[in-house]
Amino acid sequence: MTVFLTLFFCGSSCAQSYFNLTSTRDYYSIRFKLVSNLIVIPVEINGVELSFILDTGVNKPILFDLTSADSLELKNTEAIYIRGLGGGEAIKAYKARSNIFRIKKDVVNYNEDIYLILDQGINFSPRLGVPIHGIIGFELFRDFVVEINYARKRIRFYRPGSYKYRACRKCQTFPLDIIHDKPYIKATVDLNEQKDLEVKLLIDSGSSDALWLFRKEKENLVTPENHFEDFLGRGLSGSIYGDRARVEKLQIGQFELKEAKVAFPDSVSIQHLQNLNERDGSLGAEVLKRFNIVFDYGEGKLTLRRNRYFKQPFKYNMSGIELQHNGIRVVKELESGIRRGKTNESPGEGVEIRLDRFFKYSLHPAFEIAEIRDGSPAFIAGLQRGDIILTVNGKATYRRSLHEVKEMLNEKPGKKIRLKVEREGQHLDFTFALKKVL
Incomplete structure (x- = not known):
């Protein structure tokens, strides 16, 4: 993701x-x-x-x-x-x-x-x-x-003061700390066989990831042995790299999320962050979207109620490909149409029908490989950064959204993926199988 x-x-x-x-x-x-x-x-x-x-x-x-x-x-x-x-x-x-x-x-x-x-x-x-x-x-x-x-x-x-809190058995309200204009909540994680490690997390709806933790050996917050290095994203001051792994459990009050994804950003990527000692990491939108949420900064409250996304599994990118839009490309499509006309050759048959075939040219977004994880199935197959993906398992990508193409590359472990890509003006074919990460 x-x-x-x-x-x-x-x-x-x-x-x-x-x-x-x-x-x-x-x-x-x-x-x-x-x-x-x-x-x-x-x-x-x-x-x-x-x-x-x-x-x-x-x-x-x-x-x-x-x-x-x-x-x-x-x-x-x-x-x-x-x-x-x-x-x-x-x-x-x-x-x-x-x-x-x-x-x-x-x-x-x-x-x-x-x-x-x-x-x-x-x-x-x-x-x-x-x-x-x-x-x-x-x-x-x-x-x-x-x-x-x-x-x-x-x-x-x-409006402040107008929100009416209702009795709700499936909801839970938590204290919300606002520090330097940002919200924080306490949770616990099971990590490296250590149970119920308390962590203070920035609530970060601007991160599409699940959970970030900062390495703190004294608090037993260290990268699990089973992990992989990866590109984590892009911040205002450049690219962010680190390790990806899983926590055995993330507990927020009564809500328990098992095998949640976690990232440990490297020290270079977070070197400019202020107040690092005030928190242990960030709670991102892949966790937040599993709840319907009420933010009440004035009263210092956060209310969570789990929704239909709550039980979705935490999936890592199984192909190793990160996609992006990069400009447009011209698509040539064969179309056909019916043209009607009259003919004088036969008085009893005055209608002539012709089936015309012609090509239509249209402009569509180009889906480019922006990042590719070392050792991933796509990397081993020979795909490279800058390749433009034309088809996935015979289906043209230009008719689909970026999200849909990403999902096609991340369906289920063992799924065979056949890609046709454009590289430096040539069309190349690649095949690999999706592999579950961690």
Whole structure:
């Protein structure tokens, strides 16, 4: 599963601004898209509608893809430098003040700051297969009680004090710590035959992974012997690498998740993170999506109720291929049609029917291998980064979404996969079998 995870730290003082409901109702409801476990919502900035990831791990909105939003007008800008996950250097950004943010009709902030990144390398749309222009988080959770129904893909923003907690046998409410504008929860893990290790986790809805832990030998948080090295994702400061494994059990109150995926990022990737001593890792969206959740920052509460995703198995990428969109390609298709006409050759048969065959050319996204895991079935078969996947088991990829193609490459252990790819203008065939990881 491709990971999307970024953390942001203010490069200058962050001015206070607030979201409000413009109507007299107690709440406003919107639908969202669930893409690689991430919540994507429409956000209108200064009259231009964009797509943002709802990220509990970010304290100010960040805009990083202007390719389809070049008409957006930003005023009162100043240059700053920011850091995030990854081993790279700080990157230049521009802070723009006094912007109007609107989510659909009723959720509005008339004086919002935003941080604009012009680095074209910071673009998560290709990996997710849908346009993503930025991330937004803390202020929405601070200014409302936020109810997220992952099963129905719906969010409700409640006025503070208006949310009514109902008796619910299948729910559990937890204390929620807000530290430096980010939410934390306590859980336990069974790891390396150590039982009930208590961990404090950042709740990070902007990570599509399940669980991250930081190596701390004194607390018995060490990588299991059964693990593999992998590319974990892309942060604001570059690529993130580390080890992947499984915990025997992840326990959040009454909720028990067995054989959950866990990643241990390397020290270079997290070197710029502040307050590392205040937490042991992150709880990502592959766990969060298994619940319907109520975030109540004002009261310091988090309520969980498991949903239909709860019992889904935690699957690692069995092919070893990470895909992304990379431009478009021309597809040549053979089509046929019926053409009717009249003929004078036979008075009794005045209609002529012809079956025409012709080619149609159309443009479709190119699905490119962005990363390939060393030692994986695809790697052993000879596939390479940059290969464009044309067909999977005889089925053309251009008729499918990025998510659908990923699922075709990750169905079940032992599944035989036949790929036709384009490499440097040549069409090549490869065959391998999916193999369960760990």
